[in-house]
Amino acid sequence: MALRSKALVASLVGLYVAQIVPLYMVAAALPPILRARGVDLAVIGAFGVLLAPWVFKFLWAPLIDRLSRRPGIGRKRIVLAAQTVTILCIAALALLDPAADAVRFFPILMLMSFSSATQDVAADGYAVEHLPPEQQHIGNAIQGGAVAAGVLLGGSGTLLLHDAIGWSGALAVVAALTLLILLPFVLLPESHARRDVPVSARPASLRRFFARPGAWAIFAFAILFRLPEGLIKSLEQSFLVDAGLSLSQIGLISGASAALVGLAGSAAGAFVIARYGLRAFFLGLVVARTLIFAGYGLADAGDPGLWPLVVLSAANTFTRYIEIVGLFTAFMRFSSLAQAGTDFTLLSGVNLLMYMVGSMTAGLLASSFGYGPVFWAATLLSGVVGTLALRLLRGAALHPPEKEATRSSAPCADFN
Helix, strand or coil: CCCCCHHHHHHHHHHHHHHHHHHHHHHHHHHHHHHHCCCCHHHHHHHHHHHHHHHCHHHCHHHHHHHHHCCCCHHHHHHHHHHHHHHHHHHHHHCCCCCCCCCCHHHHHHHHHHHHHHHHHHHHHHHHHHCCHHHHHHHHHHHHHHHHHHHHHHHHHHHHHHHHHHHHHHHHHHHHHHHHHHHHHHHCCHHHCCCCCCCCCCCCCHHHHHCCCCHHHHHHHHHHHCHHHHHHHHHHHHHHHHCCCCHHHHHHHHCHHHHHHHHHHHHHHHHHHHHHHHHHHHHHHHHHHHHHHHHHHHHHHCCCCHHHHHHHHHHHHHHHHHHHHHHHHHHHHHCCHHHHHHHHHHHHHHHHHHHHHHHHHHHHHHHHHCHHHHHHHHHHHHHHHHHHHHHHHHCCCCCCCCCHHHCCCCCCCCCC
């Protein structure tokens, strides 16, 4: 089935890219800029706390859903209000010196992270409410592509602009670009939403999520699935350094080339889901991911050389972007239209949290036992956890419950 309109596609592209570009400006471009200005590594490392609003945004997601139902507000105004705060934060950062005022960045960056996370809640609810189930994999491919675009524009682009026109000029361009990209979303009327979006008298809440059939199964699936991945990804660049690759080579692998691989992975994920269904998608993903993790274990045991490491890293990036499309599609199919932002945000939030737990654990383990044992542990976990996650997903009701009152309490058979 064709997408409802090109306007909706352009709207979703603009919505997610505008949201991601400032995020990667902070996550990918700011640390090397600060380090080049002589800022201490401890200060730069402390910026990791800025992810906290993205992990815990599910706590205020019900409030965003409730506000979006109020007359005269809607998700669009929430998105625009949050984006305005983000732009104002970028403008404030442009007035500061990255080296002299690094500590003063924290409150501004935390506010910016909070506004971006809040915007993400409204944006995900908007996507669920606008995309019919048979087209949700395409919307999630757009999300994956937006991440790749964020790496290119917000990360690499900001660094190039910084060298060309300085700190303030680079941030001014990022702010203007963000506003321009968001324009298709601004122009699309709110009435373009699906006609089957219900108007519920019951307020959105986390309790309401867990009361639904299949909620605990999909929640456990979201917790488990990405845990092994964090063990690999957090060590990948350090492993490449210790394997003898130069910083420029690693930058090429993890920068622009990774973004292009990510775009291809997002498109491939949407194609596989549309052609073969979610069951075959996740089964193939678990097998591919496990083999790639084993490849890291084998690489640590020998001396593979440059190109095998490049291929291994590219394959890992490719499957991670494919994974994003599949996970978000499963989360969308479960999310209730009566509280779309709450449901989707909760599932994506715990998914990210466990990825972070795996990442933090990997560093401790690798410092004690080396890369190899961690890589093989990730391989084993990928197979075991992946198998368990597939069983859990079978117990989740993946039909979006447009008519909650008439839904069966039995697990849905739409895991296909």
